[in-house]
Amino acid sequence: MANSKYEYVKCFEVEDEVMFPNIILVWINACNIHKPYDVNALKLMNSCAVEVLEEYADVVLAYGFGDEYTFVFKKTSKFYERRASKVLSIVISFFSSVFVRKWGEFFPHKELQCSPSFHGRVIPCASTEALQAYLLWRQNICHLSDQHEQCLWRLVERGMNLNEAWDIIKGFDKSELNNLLFDEFNVNYNTLEPIFRQGSCVLKTLVEDIVKYKDNGDPIKRQRRKIITVHSKKIAGKRFWNEHTVLLKDFGGFVEEINNVTPEYVRSFESDIKLMPSTWIVVRIDGCHFHRFSELHEFVKPNDSRALNLMNLCAVAVLEKFWEDIVFAYGVSDEYSFILKKTSDLYQRRASKIVSTIVSFFTSTYVMRWSEFFPQSELKYLPSFDGRAVCYPSTEILRDYLSWRQVDCHINNQYNSCFWKLVASGKSKREAQNSLKGAQLQKKIEELDIDYNKLPVMFRQGSSVYRDKIDTDLIHHENGNTFESNGKVIVEHIDIIGPTFWLEHPNILDE
Ligand code: ATP
Ligand code: ATP
Ligand code: MG
Ligand code: MG
Numbered sequence: 001m002a003n004s005k006y007e008y009v010k011c012f013e014v015e016d017e018v019m020f021p022n023i024i025l026v027w028i029n030a031c032n033i034h035k036p037y038d039v040n041a042l043k044l045m046n047s048c049a050v051e052v053l054e055e056y057a058d059v060v061l062a063y064g065f066g067d068e069y070t071f072v073f074k075k076t077s078k079f080y081e082r083r084a085s086k087v088l089s090i091v092i093s094f095f096s097s098v099f100v101r102k103w104g105e106f107f108p109h110k111e112l113q114c115s116p117s118f119h120g121r122v123i124p125c126a127s128t129e130a131l132q133a134y135l136l137w138r139q140n141i142c143h144l145s146d147q148h149e150q151c152l153w154r155l156v157e158r159g160m161n162l163n164e165a166w167d168i169i170k171g172f173d174k175s176e177l178n179n180l181l182f183d184e185f186n187v188n189y190n191t192l193e194p195i196f197r198q199g200s201c202v203l204k205t206l207v208e209d210i211v212k213y214k215d216n217g218d219p220i221k222r223q224r225r226k227i228i229t230v231h232s233k234k235i236a237g238k239r240f241w242n243e244h245t246v247l248l249k250d251f252g253g254f255v256e257e258i259n260n261v262t263p264e265y266v267r268s269f270e271s272d273i274k275l276m277p278s279t280w281i282v283v284r285i286d287g288c289h290f291h292r293f294s295e296l297h298e299f300v301k302p303n304d305s306r307a308l309n310l311m312n313l314c315a316v317a318v319l320e321k322f323w324e325d326i327v328f329a330y331g332v333s334d335e336y337s338f339i340l341k342k343t344s345d346l347y348q349r350r351a352s353k354i355v356s357t358i359v360s361f362f363t364s365t366y367v368m369r370w371s372e373f374f375p376q377s378e379l380k381y382l383p384s385f386d387g388r389a390v391c392y393p394s395t396e397i398l399r400d401y402l403s404w405r406q407v408d409c410h411i412n413n414q415y416n417s418c419f420w421k422l423v424a425s426g427k428s429k430r431e432a433q434n435s436l437k438g439a440q441l442q443k444k445i446e447e448l449d450i451d452y453n454k455l456p457v458m459f460r461q462g463s464s465v466y467r468d469k470i471d472t473d474l475i476h477h478e479n480g481n482t483f484e485s486n487g488k489v490i491v492e493h494i495d496i497i498g499p500t501f502w503l504e505h506p507n508i509l510d511e
Helices: 009-011 039-055 086-108 127-155 162-169 176-184 238-243 245-251 263-270 289-298 305-321 351-373 395-424 429-436 439-449 457-461 500-504
Strands: 024-032 059-065 067-074 118-124 200-213 217-228 280-287 324-333 336-340 386-392 463-468 475-478 481-484 488-492
Touching: 009 386, 009 395, 024 086, 024 127, 039 059, 039 067, 039 086, 039 200, 039 263, 059 127, 059 245, 059 429, 067 086, 067 127, 067 386, 086 118, 086 351, 086 386, 118 127, 127 162, 127 176, 127 263, 200 245, 238 245, 263 463, 280 289, 280 395, 289 336, 305 324, 305 336, 305 351, 305 463, 305 488, 324 395, 336 351, 336 395, 351 386, 395 429, 395 439, 395 457
Parallel strands: none
Antiparallel strands: 024 067, 024 118, 059 067, 059 200, 200 217, 280 336, 280 386, 324 336, 324 463, 463 488, 475 481
């Protein structure tokens, strides 16, 4: 475990626990990746939601339509001790993994062109009544937006461009949209598939299985949890709720029927905290259970270069995508820290959106590019990453943050080098652990005859990713057009604790 004078930077992290008795909702939404009008896209989303319910025991209900999904945690959940950023990032990261993995099942003839990403937020729901209002609100939006979509894409199919089509239906109410569908396209909206009109509910339910028969022929039954997907007209109604004992048991019943949602509720559902202005933002992501993930995928111990290079490639992709905001990234093992500049106004500095988009994009790139680094090894289970955003008020403290991570890299690497050398020499993992307990690592390295400085520099110093500004100012001429290059994103393995690197690259942390 790391201990250094830089550790104090950890205390800039703020508490974000969702307090009891709030119900935790995770809302996620795709960043421009598909047309919701496409039924296969909806089925893919549903299939991903089912996987989420299978993966996380605490998620009991999900509701989705178009390109969004909401996951509802059971009331008593202690998932990641209810820390909002962790809960959100892990769910969104896992969802992104599944989305990439399952894409081919639903779009066998269409390759995924680029890494998809999702953003989202955690919504604390103070009561079952608030949950009911939330579900009503989302299903109303489903209805309205689907009517729009149905009209819009039919107009487009007929030859209009998107803007023209939008101009026609802009401001239309429900009945006007219905009339347009009927008059122009001979479509009765109410006969369209429920998956479009009503959205999809995924929930855990109890079913009875006959496990065997007694001698007298009577069946022996056992209750089993099963995940089902239904399309229901009124998910915020008593009838739907009462039909599903799992929901009743977990959240209690709805007291009354409601027909509209107050603006105060909507405001609370839409709230998203903004990160303090004029501070450096660090988004740190870290692989979930990578100890197990690395064993299962037979990573070379203690350092698998393929895995590190894949992490680096994903980080480069993140810097290329967010080239205006992210100026530097540092990675080691299963983690990466991304530095957003002080002046960044990415997503108006909304914390959830920044963290979720980066985690999601990183994860889907990781899954998409996995086979290039591990051609012989299929993904046995899907990776996910957690993420958090921390603000640092000065460049000195930000430098201390980076030093903290690089010292951690060094200490862990020393420890792991000794540990695996002991294991290679025939010691059990327990024995190796015991012999390193409280030991001076530098001494151990000498004792074990490890030529530490000969280890690849990537293992010893981690990876730093930034834009090589050398060619920034070069004006390129292509087809007679001139444009300024943003510089190439490069990966280097260097000391970022001392001043040298920063003096040589003054523009990176230039305020
Ligand atoms: P969290 O609950 O905040 O996620 P964690 O142990 O998962 O705690 P991370 O912040 O994800 O910590 O990990 C960053 C690194 O910091 C880890 O490698 C860990 O060794 C180290 N670390 C975690 N907590 C502390 C701490 N309180 N002081 C110093 N180092 C820490
Ligand atoms: P958590 O979910 O709390 O983060 P974790 O199992 O991911 O738990 P970490 O502290 O993040 O624990 O440690 C990451 C683990 O992943 C290390 O134990 C390390 O063995 C393994 N790992 C990550 N990257 C590599 C790599 N490139 N080569 C070998 N092992 C790796
Ligand atoms: Mg980890
Ligand atoms: Mg880690």
